[in-house]
Amino acid sequence: MRRRRLYLFTIIFYIIHVLRRCPALSPDGLALLALKAAVSDDPSSSLSEWNQDDYNPCRWPGITCANATGFAYPRVVGVSVSGKNLSGHIPSEIGTLLFLRRLNLHGNRFSGTIPPQLFNASSLHSLFLYDNLLSGAFPAAACDLPRLQNLDLSRNALSGPLPPVLRGCRQLQRLRLAGNRLSGEIPARIWADIVSLVQLDLSSNGFTGRLPPDLGELDSLATLNLSHNHFSGSIPTSLGNLPSTVSLDLRYNNLSGEIPDFGSLANQGPTAFFDNPGLCGFPLMVPCERPATPAAETPEGGRGAEFAAMGNEGRKGISTGLIVLISAADVAGVALLGLLVVCAYWKVRGKEECSAKTGGGGKGLGRRGWCGWPCAEAGEENGEGPSSGEEVYDEEEGGGSGVGGVEGELVTMDKGFKVDLDELLRASAYVLGKGGKGIVYKVVVGNGEAVAVRRLGEGGGGGGRYKEFAAEVRAMGRVRHPNLVRLRAFYWAADEKLLIADFIANGNLSGAIRGRSGHVSLPWSARLSIARGAARGLAHLHDCSPRKFVHGDLKPSNILLDADFNPYISDFGLLRLLSLITSPSSSSANPTSAPSSSSFSSTTGLIGAALPFSSSSSKSGLLERPNPYRAPETRAAVSRFTQKSDVYSFGVVLLEMLTGKPPEMSPSPASSGEQLVPGLVKWVRKVFDETRPLSEVLDPVLLQDGNAKKEVVAAFHVALACTEMDPDARPRMKTVSEDLEKIGSSRK
Numbered sequence: 001m002r003r004r005r006l007y008l009f010t011i012i013f014y015i016i017h018v019l020r021r022c023p024a025l026s027p028d029g030l031a032l033l034a035l036k037a038a039v040s041d042d043p044s045s046s047l048s049e050w051n052q053d054d055y056n057p058c059r060w061p062g063i064t065c066a067n068a069t070g071f072a073y074p075r076v077v078g079v080s081v082s083g084k085n086l087s088g089h090i091p092s093e094i095g096t097l098l099f100l101r102r103l104n105l106h107g108n109r110f111s112g113t114i115p116p117q118l119f120n121a122s123s124l125h126s127l128f129l130y131d132n133l134l135s136g137a138f139p140a141a142a143c144d145l146p147r148l149q150n151l152d153l154s155r156n157a158l159s160g161p162l163p164p165v166l167r168g169c170r171q172l173q174r175l176r177l178a179g180n181r182l183s184g185e186i187p188a189r190i191w192a193d194i195v196s197l198v199q200l201d202l203s204s205n206g207f208t209g210r211l212p213p214d215l216g217e218l219d220s221l222a223t224l225n226l227s228h229n230h231f232s233g234s235i236p237t238s239l240g241n242l243p244s245t246v247s248l249d250l251r252y253n254n255l256s257g258e259i260p261d262f263g264s265l266a267n268q269g270p271t272a273f274f275d276n277p278g279l280c281g282f283p284l285m286v287p288c289e290r291p292a293t294p295a296a297e298t299p300e301g302g303r304g305a306e307f308a309a310m311g312n313e314g315r316k317g318i319s320t321g322l323i324v325l326i327s328a329a330d331v332a333g334v335a336l337l338g339l340l341v342v343c344a345y346w347k348v349r350g351k352e353e354c355s356a357k358t359g360g361g362g363k364g365l366g367r368r369g370w371c372g373w374p375c376a377e378a379g380e381e382n383g384e385g386p387s388s389g390e391e392v393y394d395e396e397e398g399g400g401s402g403v404g405g406v407e408g409e410l411v412t413m414d415k416g417f418k419v420d421l422d423e424l425l426r427a428s429a430y431v432l433g434k435g436g437k438g439i440v441y442k443v444v445v446g447n448g449e450a451v452a453v454r455r456l457g458e459g460g461g462g463g464g465r466y467k468e469f470a471a472e473v474r475a476m477g478r479v480r481h482p483n484l485v486r487l488r489a490f491y492w493a494a495d496e497k498l499l500i501a502d503f504i505a506n507g508n509l510s511g512a513i514r515g516r517s518g519h520v521s522l523p524w525s526a527r528l529s530i531a532r533g534a535a536r537g538l539a540h541l542h543d544c545s546p547r548k549f550v551h552g553d554l555k556p557s558n559i560l561l562d563a564d565f566n567p568y569i570s571d572f573g574l575l576r577l578l579s580l581i582t583s584p585s586s587s588s589a590n591p592t593s594a595p596s597s598s599s600f601s602s603t604t605g606l607i608g609a610a611l612p613f614s615s616s617s618s619k620s621g622l623l624e625r626p627n628p629y630r631a632p633e634t635r636a637a638v639s640r641f642t643q644k645s646d647v648y649s650f651g652v653v654l655l656e657m658l659t660g661k662p663p664e665m666s667p668s669p670a671s672s673g674e675q676l677v678p679g680l681v682k683w684v685r686k687v688f689d690e691t692r693p694l695s696e697v698l699d700p701v702l703l704q705d706g707n708a709k710k711e712v713v714a715a716f717h718v719a720l721a722c723t724e725m726d727p728d729a730r731p732r733m734k735t736v737s738e739d740l741e742k743i744g745s746s747r748k
Helices: 002-021 027-038 092-096 116-120 140-144 164-168 213-217 237-241 263-267 303-308 312-357 421-426 466-477 509-513 524-543 574-582 643-659 679-689 706-722 733-742
Strands: 039-041 063-066 075-080 102-104 109-112 126-128 133-136 150-152 157-160 174-176 181-185 199-201 206-209 223-225 230-233 247-249 254-258 278-280 410-412 428-435 438-444 450-455 487-493 496-502 559-561 567-569
Touching (some): 027 039, 027 075, 027 092, 092 116, 116 140, 140 164, 213 237, 237 263, 247 733, 466 487, 466 574, 509 524, 524 559, 524 643, 524 706, 524 733, 643 679, 643 706, 679 706, 706 733
Parallel strands (some): 075 102, 102 126, 109 133, 126 150, 133 157, 157 181, 174 199, 181 206, 199 223, 223 247, 230 254, 254 278
Antiparallel strands (some): 063 075, 410 487, 428 438, 438 450, 450 496, 487 496
16 A cells, blocks of 8 residues: 555655646647647747647747736737748637737638638738638628728628628728629728728629618728729719828729819829729820700690791891800900909919928828828838838927028927037038039048038029028928938028938939949849838828928939948939029029039939929030930920829839939930930840840849849839820839839748
C-alpha cells in the first residue's frame, strides 16, 4: 500500500511539472488553429509556424496582439494572411476572436460562403476578403457589427441582390463589391443612413433598374463607381448634390436621356459617361434631340378655316409684324443676358479679390474625405485612418511672430518656425541655384535646422504691392500636404524679398532618373512610389487647397526628393509672385498675366505657391524657349494655364520616368500638324498604336524587373491618357492618382 501511494504521488508530481512547463493554448490560438485546419492547400507553407505546441499565438506570422483590460494575456486584434494562394474555406471559429479588429485574407483561393458566425467578432472594423473564390449572398450579418468601417469583398463570386439591411452599416466608410455576380436593383432609401461612406464601388456586376436618387445624399462620398452594370433610365439630378470633388464612373450601362448639368455632375469629364448609347448632352458633346412641338390641331371649318379665308395681304401684314416683334425681343434678350453675365463676373471677381486681400480660403482643408487624405490614397493600403503625414490647417492657429505683417518684418506662417530675421541673416549659407526666379540658398539656422531661402529677382521692384504679395504668400502657406513643399515664412522690404521654405535634401527627380548627383538610377518600385506621391500632391493642389490652385510649371526639377525618395512638389505658382514684384504697382494690373521672359529661366525648385496665371504675352520667354512639359494649348500667343494643362505636364513627367528619355527627344521629324507635341509623347503613342514591343520605349533599367511588366504597361496607359491633345479628354488629377494607386495594389 505504501509503495502504491508513492507511485501515485510520483505520477501527480510529473503531471503538475509538465503542465507548468507547457501552458495551455489560449482560446484565440485555438480559433486560429481552426483557420489553419480549414486550409486544404498551403503551397508556400505560410502557416507552418502556427503550431499547437506554441502556447502564444502572438508570435505566429501574420498575427497582431494587444493587451486587453481584464485579461492576463494579450488578445488577437489582427489577422493578415494575404496573397498566399491558400485554398480552403473560412471557418466560423474566427468569430470567437472577440477583440479582432482587422481580418485580411485577400489574394487567396478561399471558397464557399462567408459564415454568418464570422460577424460574432464584434470588434471587427476592417474586413478584406477580395480576390478569392467566395460565393453565396452578400453577408447581411456584416451590418450587425457596430464598428465596421471597411468592407472589401471585390472580385469573388457573390450573387443575388443587395439586402435592404445594408442601411444598418451606419459606420461604413468603404464598401467595395466590384467584380462579383450581384444582381437586381440597388435598394433605395437606405443610403442616407450610411452618412460616413467615402467610397462605394459596385462596378462589374449585373445590377439593373434605375439609379437610386438618394445616392446624392452621401455628402462624404469621394468615389462612386457604378460602371459595367445594366442600369437604365435617366441620371438622377440629385447626384449633382454629391461633393464637387467626387470621382464618378457610370460607364458601360444602359442609361439614357440628357446628363444633368448640375453641381458635381457638371464637374465630371466625358469618360465618366462613356458607353451609355442613350446619354446625350455635356460633356459627351452628343446633342440631345428636342422633339418638335406639334402644331395645334383644329377641327375642319374652325379656326383653320378662318385663317384660310384671310387674304394674302392680311397674311403678309401679320408675318412682317411678327418678324419685327421677334427681332426686337431677340435684341432685348441678348442685351439682358449680357448684362447678367457681366454682373455675375464682377460679383465672382469681387469675391476673389476680397479673398486675396484677406489671405482667404482654407476652411475646406478641414473636411474629411479626399481632401483630408484619410484613405488608401494617402498611403495606407486600405485606408483605416489618416496617413501619418496628414496635416490639416486651422485658420485660427494663426502664425508665429509678425503674423500681422508689415514691410521690413519677417512674417512666419506657423508656430513651429522660431527663427528671427537677424539669426537668418547671420546664418551660414551657400548657393543652390540661380536663375530668373531668383537665387536659392541653403541656410543652416542656429538650431541646426536647414531651410531653403529664395531671394526673388534682384530684390527690388514691386513698389507698393506689399499687401497683395503678403496675401498671396499667406495663401501659399495654407497649402499643406505630405507631398507639397511647405512654405514657412516670408520677408518683404524695398530692396529685399525672401521666401523661406523647408529644405529637401536629396535633389530632384530629374537628377534621380538620370543617375546624376550620386543617385543610382531608380528601380520601378521607387519610380511608382514617386509617381503616386506626386499625383497625390498635385490632386490635393487641384481639389483641396484653399483656391483649387493650378501649378502651371510642373517638371521633374520641381519634384524634390528626400532621403527616402518621397516626392515633394515645389514652385507651384511661383511665377504669380514674380509678377507682383516685376509689374508696375497699379490696381488695374492684370493679376493673371505672366511675368517677363526672365522669370521663366529654369532653376532648382525649392518652394511652392499656386495661383492661376496666363501666358498672355507673345513675347514672353515661354514662347521664345518652349517648355516641353507644358500642354500644347498653353503655347499659343494667348492662352491660360488650367488644371488640365497640369495633368498634361504630369503625363509627360510620367513618360520620362518610364522611358528615361527627355521629352525633347524626336526620333523622326514631326509633321507640321504635330509640331506642338513633344517628341517623347509622339514616339510612345506611335509604339502603342502600332503594338510594337514595349522594350522599344522602356528604360533599360526597368527591363530588369520582369515581374513589373503589367504594372509598367498600366502606367503607360495612365500617362497616355494624361497627354491627350484635347484637354477635355484628359482625366482629372484625382482620377490619375486613384489609377496609379491601383497599379501593383495586389503586391502590397
